[in-house]
Amino acid sequence: MINNYIKQLNAPEPEERLGAVRELVRMHETGVLNPPEFLNNVNNHIHTTYSFSPYSPSKAVYLAWASGLATAGIMDHDSVGGAAEFIEAGRIVGLPVTVGFECRCSVANTPFEGKRLNSPDQISVAYMAMHAIPHQMLGAADEFLAPLREKRNARNRKMVEKLNDTLKPYGMALDFYRDVLPLSQSASGGCVTERHILYALAATMTETEMQRYFLLGVFKSGLVQSFYADADEELLHISEFIDLAGKLGAIPAYAYLGDVGVSVTGDKRPQAFEDSFLEELLVYLSANGVRAVTYMPARNNSEQLARVLSLCETNGLFQISGEDINSPLQEFICKKIDTPEYCHLIGSAWALIGHELASSSGLSNGMFSPETIARIPDLDDRVRHYADLGASVKSPRHLSFSERNGL
Helix, strand or coil, rough: CCHHHHHHCCCCHHHHHHHHHHHHHHHHCCCCCCCCCCCCCEEEEEEECCCCCCCHHHHHHHHHHCEEEEEEEEEEEEECCCHHHHHHHHHHHCCCCEEEEEEEECCCCCCCCCCCCCCCCCCEEEEEEECCCCEEEEHHHHHHHHHHHHHHHHHHHHHHHHHHHHHHHHCCCCCCHHHHHCCHHHHCCCCHHHHHHHHHHHHCCCCCCCCCCHHHHHHHHHHHHHCCCCCCCCEEEEEHHHHHHHHCCCEEEEEECCEEEECCCCCCCCCCCCCHHHHHHHHHHHCCCCCCCEEEECCCCCHHHHHHHHHHHHHEEEEEEEECEECCCCCCCHHHCCCCCCCCHHHHHHHHHHHHHHHHHCCCHCCHHHHHHHCCCCCHHHHHHHHHHCCCCCCCCCHHHHHHHHH
16 A cells, blocks of 8 residues: 555655655654655755656655755746645645756856856856746746746757667667657656656666666766757856846846866766856856855865865855756765755755745835845845745644754
């Protein structure tokens, strides 16, 4: 029975998936399943089937909660299609959540045009994260993103055609509509990505899900460049992204990658990214309305992380963390966060919760609204204020937020 409910977490319809969450929580409450071991850890960058992931929004929330996370955040590419389900699943399990999306942005006509920022496959492009969208603005966000997904699908079809040119000598071919599109939640507001194409290819070669995800990682690091088509029409300019964040009342963040030596996620080849011009980049972003940097402690070395922390503090940039969950080969918990060097990221996650809670009752209540900045000008003071607000909705199983983080 338990396995049936676990399987149902990825059922076709949201209500089926949420029903499975309710039943599994009931089993935990009645002792059929052991209660989660709370670790006070956070993750604000979890992908779901609405971009690419083995986890529906319901399954992502359930596994995040069962892993011991204190908060969780959805971060799908070009999509907020899973946000409502993610919020409801969080309510069912008693896990505070935040909602956002990630997209590629052009840096044309900026000092960084022609440079490789945090995108392995294309220069003059930056991955940007939109964090903690007020709930009343999710419809507006989806309306804005829907045309971008259509344009992205036109490029996806071109990439499948290019890949088929490579596969043709081996008697292999993929069909976008038969092999790729059904892997996605495109019909209900989801996005199709390069990973869907790679997974479809892996499915022609392997039997099990784990084998396919392992092979996908190999393909992502070594095959994508052979069929990648540059994103163009679907790209927002970074200035448009920042303007959109203001209209939505969300928090725009640059997703720091850093130069890659050995890829901890196994899907990136050794490559130089933004480290050689990071100081200039963060000065520019801060001056032009980007409010935060999101980074992944497990991905970078101690020197990279120390530099990012210092530059964020110098430039008044809010620090956010998440571990980019999109594979069953990854763990939801990043143990590095619960250490003295990075435990401030736990407070940041609660501040995101507080921002989303406050701004969902009015955009002027958000952490970076003009009204709030005038009232609480110091960023550290603002983070503490919103962290305390976010912690007010924590589950009774959580440790004291103030005691745990010295606030």
